[in-house]
Amino acid sequence: MRIEVICTGDEVLTGKIVNTNFSFITQKLEDFGLSVRWETTVGDDREDLLLAFQLAGARADAVIVNGGLGPTIDDLSQEIAARAAGVELALSEEWLSRMEAYFARRSRVMPPNNKKQAMLPAGAEVLDNPIGTACGFAVDIGKARFFFTPGVPRELRRMLEGEVVPRLLAKAGVQTAVYLKRFHSYGIGESHADSLLAGVEALAPPGSVKLGFRAHYPQLETKLTVRGTDMDDIRAKLAPVEAEVRKRFGNFILAEDDRTLEGVDLEALASRDATLAIVETFTSGLIASRIGHLPGAEKIVRRGIVARDLGDVCETVGLGRAHALEGITRETAEAVAQAAQRNTGATHALAVLIDLDEGADRIEFAGTICLAIATGHEVASRRSRIVGGRDWVRLGAVEMGLDCLRRFLQGLPVTERIDFEKAEAPETVRASPR
Amino acid sequence: MRIEVICTGDEVLTGKIVNTNFSFITQKLEDFGLSVRWETTVGDDREDLLLAFQLAGARADAVIVNGGLGPTIDDLSQEIAARAAGVELALSEEWLSRMEAYFARRSRVMPPNNKKQAMLPAGAEVLDNPIGTACGFAVDIGKARFFFTPGVPRELRRMLEGEVVPRLLAKAGVQTAVYLKRFHSYGIGESHADSLLAGVEALAPPGSVKLGFRAHYPQLETKLTVRGTDMDDIRAKLAPVEAEVRKRFGNFILAEDDRTLEGVDLEALASRDATLAIVETFTSGLIASRIGHLPGAEKIVRRGIVARDLGDVCETVGLGRAHALEGITRETAEAVAQAAQRNTGATHALAVLIDLDEGADRIEFAGTICLAIATGHEVASRRSRIVGGRDWVRLGAVEMGLDCLRRFLQGLPVTERIDFEKAEAPETVRASPR
Numbered sequence: 001m002r003i004e005v006i007c008t009g010d011e012v013l014t015g016k017i018v019n020t021n022f023s024f025i026t027q028k029l030e031d032f033g034l035s036v037r038w039e040t041t042v043g044d045d046r047e048d049l050l051l052a053f054q055l056a057g058a059r060a061d062a063v064i065v066n067g068g069l070g071p072t073i074d075d076l077s078q079e080i081a082a083r084a085a086g087v088e089l090a091l092s093e094e095w096l097s098r099m100e101a102y103f104a105r106r107s108r109v110m111p112p113n114n115k116k117q118a119m120l121p122a123g124a125e126v127l128d129n130p131i132g133t134a135c136g137f138a139v140d141i142g143k144a145r146f147f148f149t150p151g152v153p154r155e156l157r158r159m160l161e162g163e164v165v166p167r168l169l170a171k172a173g174v175q176t177a178v179y180l181k182r183f184h185s186y187g188i189g190e191s192h193a194d195s196l197l198a199g200v201e202a203l204a205p206p207g208s209v210k211l212g213f214r215a216h217y218p219q220l221e222t223k224l225t226v227r228g229t230d231m232d233d234i235r236a237k238l239a240p241v242e243a244e245v246r247k248r249f250g251n252f253i254l255a256e257d258d259r260t261l262e263g264v265d266l267e268a269l270a271s272r273d274a275t276l277a278i279v280e281t282f283t284s285g286l287i288a289s290r291i292g293h294l295p296g297a298e299k300i301v302r303r304g305i306v307a308r309d310l311g312d313v314c315e316t317v318g319l320g321r322a323h324a325l326e327g328i329t330r331e332t333a334e335a336v337a338q339a340a341q342r343n344t345g346a347t348h349a350l351a352v353l354i355d356l357d358e359g360a361d362r363i364e365f366a367g368t369i370c371l372a373i374a375t376g377h378e379v380a381s382r383r384s385r386i387v388g389g390r391d392w393v394r395l396g397a398v399e400m401g402l403d404c405l406r407r408f409l410q411g412l413p414v415t416e417r418i419d420f421e422k423a424e425a426p427e428t429v430r431a432s433p434r
Numbered sequence: 435m436r437i438e439v440i441c442t443g444d445e446v447l448t449g450k451i452v453n454t455n456f457s458f459i460t461q462k463l464e465d466f467g468l469s470v471r472w473e474t475t476v477g478d479d480r481e482d483l484l485l486a487f488q489l490a491g492a493r494a495d496a497v498i499v500n501g502g503l504g505p506t507i508d509d510l511s512q513e514i515a516a517r518a519a520g521v522e523l524a525l526s527e528e529w530l531s532r533m534e535a536y537f538a539r540r541s542r543v544m545p546p547n548n549k550k551q552a553m554l555p556a557g558a559e560v561l562d563n564p565i566g567t568a569c570g571f572a573v574d575i576g577k578a579r580f581f582f583t584p585g586v587p588r589e590l591r592r593m594l595e596g597e598v599v600p601r602l603l604a605k606a607g608v609q610t611a612v613y614l615k616r617f618h619s620y621g622i623g624e625s626h627a628d629s630l631l632a633g634v635e636a637l638a639p640p641g642s643v644k645l646g647f648r649a650h651y652p653q654l655e656t657k658l659t660v661r662g663t664d665m666d667d668i669r670a671k672l673a674p675v676e677a678e679v680r681k682r683f684g685n686f687i688l689a690e691d692d693r694t695l696e697g698v699d700l701e702a703l704a705s706r707d708a709t710l711a712i713v714e715t716f717t718s719g720l721i722a723s724r725i726g727h728l729p730g731a732e733k734i735v736r737r738g739i740v741a742r743d744l745g746d747v748c749e750t751v752g753l754g755r756a757h758a759l760e761g762i763t764r765e766t767a768e769a770v771a772q773a774a775q776r777n778t779g780a781t782h783a784l785a786v787l788i789d790l791d792e793g794a795d796r797i798e799f800a801g802t803i804c805l806a807i808a809t810g811h812e813v814a815s816r817r818s819r820i821v822g823g824r825d826w827v828r829l830g831a832v833e834m835g836l837d838c839l840r841r842f843l844q845g846l847p848v849t850e851r852i853d854f855e856k857a858e859a860p861e862t863v864r865a866s867p868r
Contacts, residue, residue: 013473014464015457016648022475023449030448038482039447039475041456048472055489214450278719280738284726285712285719288740292718293828295795297742303750304714304740306722308732316737361729394727 001172003029004038004060004144006052008067008077009151013043021066021156028157031180032165033210033225034172044074053084057142062168064160067151069134071113077148082121084141090122091115095135102133127163129155136163145171174227179234181224181242185252186261186403187418190215193222196248203240217392218399218420219261222249251412254403261402262291268409269300269348277303277346278401279317279336281310282354282367286398302346310353318343328355328370330381337374337381348409349374352401354393366422367393371401373408380404380414384421396420435606437463438472438494438578440486442501442511443585447477455500455590462591465614466599467644467659468606478508487518491576496602498594501585503568505547511582516555518575524556525549529569536567561597563589570597579605608661613668615658615676619686620695620837621852624649627656630682637674651826652833652854653695656683685846688837695836696725702843703734703782711737711780712835713751713770715744716788716801720832736780744787752777762789762804764815771808771815782843783808786835790827800856801827805835807842814838814848818855830854 005025011017019041026036040056042048049068056063068077082089096118103110120126120137127136127147134150136159147164149156169178188196190213201209208228214221224241228234246253254261269276278288278301288304291297307313310324310332317339326332333353341349355368364387372381382404386396404414439459445451453475460470474490476482483502490497502511516523530552537544554560554571561570561581568584570593581598583590603612622630624647635643642662648655658675662668680687688695703710712722712735722738725731741747744758744766751773760766767787775783789802798821806815816838820830838848 013460013470015459015461018452018454018457020452023452025449026447027449036447037477038486041473041475043471052472278740280719282727283723284731284735285714285722285738285740286727288719289717289723292740292742293716293720293824295824297718299742301718301740301742302746304719304738306712306719306726306735306738306740308726308735312736390727390729 001034001062001168002037002060003034003062003064003168004040004056005036006056006063006065007039007041008044008049008065010043010074012067013041021151021153024153024157025064025066025160027214028160028165029168030212031223031225032169032178033174033227034165034168044068044076046076046080049076049080050084053080053141053146057084057144057146060144062171063141063144063146064164065146065148066156067149069117069136069148069150071111071116071133075116078116078119078121078137081124081137081139081141081146081148085121085139085146087122087139089119092118092120092124092126092135095120095126098135099133127159129159131155131158138167176227177230177234179226179228179231179238181226181238182257183222183245183249183253184255184259184261185220185222185249186218186254186399187416187420188220188249188252189419190220192419193220193249197222197245200241200244200248203244204237208237209241218396219254251407251416254406261399261406262294265402265405265409266291266294266297266300268406270296272347274347275300275302275345276405277305277340277344277349279305279313279340279349279351279353280401281306281308281313281352282356283352283394283398283401284308286394287350287352287401290398290402303340303344305340313351313353314339328353328368330370330372330383333370333372334374334379334381337372338379341374341376347375348405350401350405352397354397356390356393361390363389365389365393367397369393369397369400371397371404373405373414380408382415384418386420387422388420435468435496435602436471436494437468437602438474438490438497439470440490440497440499441473441475442478442483442499444477444508446501447475455585455587458587458591459498459500459594461648462594462599463602464646465657465659466603466612467608467661468599468602478502478510480510480514483510483514484518487514487575487580491518491578491580494578496605497575497578497580498598499580499582500590501583503551503570503582503584505545505550505567509550512550512553512555512571515558515571515573515575515580515582519555519573519580521556521573523553526552526554526558526560526569529554529560532569533567561593563593565589565592572601610661611664611668613660613662613665613672615660615672616691617656617679617683617687618689618693618695619654619656619683620652620688620833621850621854622654622683622686623853624654626853627654627683631656631679634675634678634682637678638671642671643675652830653688685841685850688840695833695840696728699836699839699843700725700728700731700734702840704730706781708782709734709736709780710839711739711774711778711783713739713747713774713783713785713787714835715740715742715747715786716790717786717828717832717835718742720828721784721786721835724832724836737774737778739774747785747787748773762787762802764804764806764817767804767806768808768813768815771806772813775808775810781809782839784835784839786831788827788831790824795824797821797823799823799827801831803827803831803834805831805838807839807848814842816849818852820854821856822854 124137132155210225292301311321314323337351352371366387558571566589726735745755748757771785800821
């Protein structure tokens with residue numbers, strides 16, 4: 001089945017907004033084993049919209065159109081859809097009363113120009129939008145079924161999953177259920193992950209599990225798209241594959257599905273009634289900002305401390321400036337973490353100290369990271385060197401700090417080598433003191 | 435002149451990467467007074483590439499193609515360009531020797547598959563790429579001039595500005611120079627800015643200045659695209675308009691052109707040999723992380739402190755927990771900022787305290803922000819209420835903190851009402867104590 005996407009609107013065409021709706025649509029379809037073959041972006045222009053609809057209607061079996069369903073005069077999708085389908089616009093009484101109820105629930109009167117949103121091509125099938133006034137609809141143009149969706153991202157997302165994807169799967173003759181299993185990891189590059197997982201798909205019947213990756217430094221998302229007759233069948237097919245992925249990735253899996261690294265950290269701390277202090281240097285608050293605003297963090301994140309000078313760091317956690325004389329080492333990081341834990345009264349402290357290279361911000365620019373995690377009775381630390389420019393070092397250090405905290409809380413070694421760090425002489429890579 | 439863009443590559447088509455190259459291209463062209471009329475995305479597929487080139491070549495006067503110039507077998511742009519243009523591929527000796535020199539400078543031998551990058555459609559014009567091995571080129575297909583550009587963003591950016599835009603302007607018959615003037619503001623919404631600046635274009639000769647906006651909450655970018663015979667002419671035409679924009683926006687302009695809010699803050703502090711301490715609550719380090727990692731900040735950002743509990747905040751800055759009994763008020767924020775300044779030895783302290791509403795994260799979710807800036811001898815503060823969900827409150831508070839710091843350092847009032855805050859009863863909006 002050939003699927004195309006048409007994105008509409010001057011804001012997208014002029015680049016005022018980046019077209020994340022398109023990447024969302026095509027990723028979501030990929031997750032269900034469907035592929036987009038062609039994408040077209042046109043502005044709020046009658047002639048171009050009509051041509052785009054006609055061209056796609058002649059080439060494709062299914063077309064998803066995004067945007068142009070709003071109440072203002074530059075929203076043209078219904079009008080041009082009717083023209084391309086060769087039908088008139090007709091008032092959908094069903095959608096009009098839905099909209100009036102929508103406004104009534106919010107104690108507002110529907111403005112007259114919203115009525116335009118209930119004008120659909122005659123014979124169109126309504127695609128429900130439970131969270132907005134833009135009415136989705138489906139209609140045939142040329143040889144393709146067209147699905148019109150709203151430009152507001154959260155409305156698009158809901159309609160795509162709830163209304164469009166099921167119809168596409170039915171049209172594609174996919175009688176099966178589809179499920180997406182996701183693993184999030186830190187420290188394994190995409191090509192390394194690809195070779196690590198070679199052959200895992202073969203643990204399920206041919207064609208039932210598809211492996212894919214999405215890299216967004218520093219994390220990697222590994223995706224298994226599973227097809228089956230129903231969820232029981234899917235679970236049976238997925239079980240040996242997901243077990244093998246967990247085995248091969250081992251300690252590098254930081255979270256699965258919708259969970260996040262910072263969420264896992266927070267839950268692990270909450271489950272033991274723990275509290276956390278975070279000491280940062282060059283990351284300047286970015287580690288604390290990943291976790292400190294989450295719901296529930298107000299009871300757990302006891303303190304965040306930022307200082308760029310190592311003497312200041314030591315003094316602030318009650319160590320005395322003399323401790324800074326040693327420079328940034330694993331020992332200093334351990335001393336800082338232990339002092340921060342004592343000094344703030346938190347049960348756990350994470351200290352991430354960074355020794356930046358001198359010089360300009362180039363791809364060869366590097367930083368040495370010494371981090372430690374301390375409780376009242378134990379401490380773990382690691383040293384690592386990351387190359388790739390100031391931002392690369394900064395973002396890598398944030399992720400390494402949060403991931404080592406996860407490892408510590410899960411009883412895993414914090415010193416496993418990752419793909420993003422530069423190898424150092426062996427004597428600087430001590431065994432973990434734990 | 436009708437301009438189209440064709441983006442190529444499976445990674446873009448499947449949404450593995452968001453198509454920021456397209457928004458960059460179209461924004462850049464807009465900045466020069468050129469408009470993109472139509473965009474097409476296709477994968478690394480011979481049939482689709484050929485069709486896309488033919489369709490665009492039949493419709494447009496100029497087409498920018500992005501991607502597919504790499505050394506691997508799935509990079510097909512040169513091959514399909516030659517086929518669409520009806521010519522053979524020919525080795526560009528010029529580009530081959532450029533590539534060999536490129537590798538030699540890096541003390542590496544050119545891998546054999548890079549030779550493919552020097553195979554161009556016969557008769558193509560080379561578009562220089564001084565920072566990579568992908569050779570840009572221009573060729574006629576149908577009635578359009580096609581410009582082929584690399585997918586690597588920094589190579590695209592350089593080639594677009596240096597090679598493509600000048601050729602497009604020449605082709606469009608634009609004999610004039612074009613200049614883009616930008617203003618960054620915080621606190622004025624886009625529609626408000628649009629009405630505030632009504633008529634400013636008329637202060638320059640007709641057609642010489644075009645006004646545009648790009649909103650990225652919490653900041654707004656206001657753009658003046660100016661055309662003239664040369665830079666002297668442009669400066670003369672721009673002068674009355676930019677003066678009027680500055681007058682009408684007044685204190686709300688936080689930076690111009692490539693400068694940033696955090697950069698302006700840092701420079702203002704550096705210019706007076708000042709140092710800064712930042713105290714945060716719900717923003718959890720996000721304010722410090724905006725400024726603390728910048729080059730030069732290591733001498734200025736003395737301390738960042740994060741605590742979610744007001745008693746902890748007070749204790750950490752040496753105030754004593756009793757100060758928390760009053761709750762989050764302007765007076766508390768002032769006391770915290772003054773204590774943080776004294777306690778850290780910084781010359782300036784910024785404290786941003788946030789009282790979040792109870793309940794679920796909905797669009798109606800709000801937070802009350804009380805912030806203060808203190809030095810050894812003065813203090814300024816403001817109170818504000820922002821509605822729009824947890825993230826909206828958090829990002830708004832970060833920007834408000836950094837912008838009030840700018841205002842304080844520039845001797846401007848920190849209490850001017852902004853468009854993003856909810857009005858409160860007058861008695862809670864005190865005059866600034868400064």
